Amino acid sequence: MSEKHQDPGNSGTDRVQSAVEDSDVLVQDPDLPPTAVDAEVADAEERRWTPAKIALWAGIALLGGVSWTVLAIVRGETVNAIWFVFAAVSTYLIAYRFYAKFIERKLLQPDDRRATPAEYKADGKDYSVTDRRVLYGHHFAAIAGAGPLVGPVLAAQMGYLPGTLWIIFGVVAAGAVQDYLVMFFSMRRGGRSLGQMAREELGMVGGIAALVATLTIMIIIVAILALVVVNALGESPWGVFSVAMTIPIALFMGVYLRFIRPGKITEVSLIGFVLLMLAIISGGWIGGTEWGAAIFGLDRVTIAWGIIIYGFIAAVLPVWLLLAPRDYLSTFMKIGTIVMLAVAIIITRPEINVPAVSEFASRSDAPVVPGSLFPFLFVTIACGALSGFHALISSGTTPKMIQKERQTRFIGYGGMLMESFVAIMALVAALSIDRGIYFAMNSPVAATGGTIEGAVAFVNGLGLTGVNLTPDMLSQLASNVGEESVVSRTGGAPTLAVGIAQVMQSFIGGSGMMAFWYHFAIMFEALFILTAVDAGTRVARFMLQDSIGNFVPRFKDTSWRTGAWISTAIMVAGWGAILIMGVTDPLGGINTLFPLFGIANQLLAAIALAVCMAIYAKKGSFKYLWVPALPLAFAAVVTISASFLKIFSPVPTVGYWANHFAFRDALAAGEQSFKTAPDVAAMEAVIRNTFIQGTLSILFVTLAITVITTAIIATAKAYRAGGGPSMEDKAVPSRIYAPAGLIPTPAERALQAQWDALPEGKKPVAVRH
């Protein structure tokens, strides 16, 4: 040991991290086999290219090249869905093997000799060493929900190619990079949250801006997710019944786990799943009866109020009663249905009859979500390509469970690749339905009038090549899926459900099963979203309590009932107001609000990437700063230009303020109706809504610019000083070993054998098999 190592504390103020210094601390226990594969051995193993390995990667590259050629260059009448799967998987594999590896080697340099927080802070509860494959599933279940299922559906209006390119290359260069970096940096900081890291790295201003941004973004995201559910359930007694039944089912599961068989999670989830299937099937019968239609055939405003009241009650009820069991059910369904959908798409291989790049890619008046391809494609598809919300999961929960440092590439980068794959499947499912039907379902009521005749006239009037919608097609589809009507079912969820139902019925059950599959898909999307609404309200409530606590100290006490109720009520009122606004909006809520969802999500991504950039700069190495800086620049350009268009665009369909003033002028001129607003009340609603949307846009863009600026200042400061203080926890030597990736390498296997050979008494406690 050298004498220069005199600061073992983790206060971090005067400690610049270096590998040399770490190696002083990381003294291996002589009684144990090595806790990491020797760096040189691992390196040699990676650099040795056997003929089999070369053939494998050449094959993957070739498959990827062929698939991309088919998708992007060959212009046939139709394109088979299997090419999307091949293009995605081969690109993911190459990115994971080469780019993620590059980031690991050059930027992060994980050291398996260092103990992770799960090891050195082990408490058997939050901090607990978890097998990498289990944690991968855990992490995936936490990050993936309805987001990657909805965005790609709405973006399908621009044709299949823009969405596919962005989902696949966006994840490789931006989304997965963000998740990986945030997870690694949080792990090195004992599992600290993104907000805490922002404050440490960016200072007071950046920290507060990041906190306010996170809070408002959560409100917007919860509101718009809830809007998707409301749109999917409006005037659908079958859907309302089966989704409402998830509440008593979850309550039953909660009681079962608390009092009857504690800990039997898989068992109770299976029971819950069976009950859920019964709820879907009986929903068909009940929705068909007169009394069922009368009770459960609710209009969208009533459903919205139902969700708001439910959201408040769910957030104040004990966790064990509703939130925890519904979360188990949601995880169970998530894994099951995603595997099922992948298998169905691979087996049925639907033909896709949509142009690569549609007429709407270059126009800003598309009916589904307005705005030109740049920047609106990149905000319409957030989850699945780049999702800032993940930074909240990748910091905090998951890093507290990681077994070995080098596993972060598999869990962080690899986990996000899987979400991207879900987005690709959602896109394929949406593309497999007829384009005329797609536009009839996704154009707002203001355009179609909500009637079959109106929808047919509107869609055929769009002048799209190859689209010839007939009234029969819409009424036939509605009766096949067991709904009154499919016209103007905006929000993406019903369209995806039709797509999934089409794919699934050709896989299992035939057209007679289509109604079941449609409601099955609606039900699981609603389940994911309601779980996210609950959890989001609760997380936001604690953030709010913490913030108010700075002024009214009593609010910091999270067990204070009144404070908890007030904070919950504020959060629910926040998203509830936006939800009601979206539901009653004369312009169609999804149409105007969905861009805000994407902007908010990408904005959070920009904040997370900015924090990562500042952290990396403080390490005193700048050569690879472009790895976080490039996606940061892209996310910044996208969110800022999209916000500016929403604020300043003179085109009323795009700019909130342009619309605001157009309606205000019309009202002032004494008009009794204007554009899509049939009366004065509707005109006033538009004026109010566009004011709120415009204000939110200004707030978001201001916060984003603040955080990014503070990050650039922190980075520049570090550059001039040649580094900065490290906020990492002190290095602690590890006493356990596990392989890094899904499949262990020969060197990892050899080392594992040494560990397995240890006598039972000498083995440090690790993950049990």
Next chain:
Amino acid sequence: MTVLIKARAAAREFAWLFKGVMGENAYQQYLDHHRSIHSAIPPMSEKEFWRDKTDRQETNPEGRCC
């Protein structure tokens, strides 16, 4: 025969993985941890552990993404 044994092992592996992802092995992990620290206090019973787990979630909510 070996195919059957292998299939059984694979099924067991899958069940273990699935239960792990669902979070069912949390109590076992807690017991392992408790044993490793040689605490004088006896570990919580299974029922106590699960109660404690959901009650702690009350103040430490886990985010769920979109």
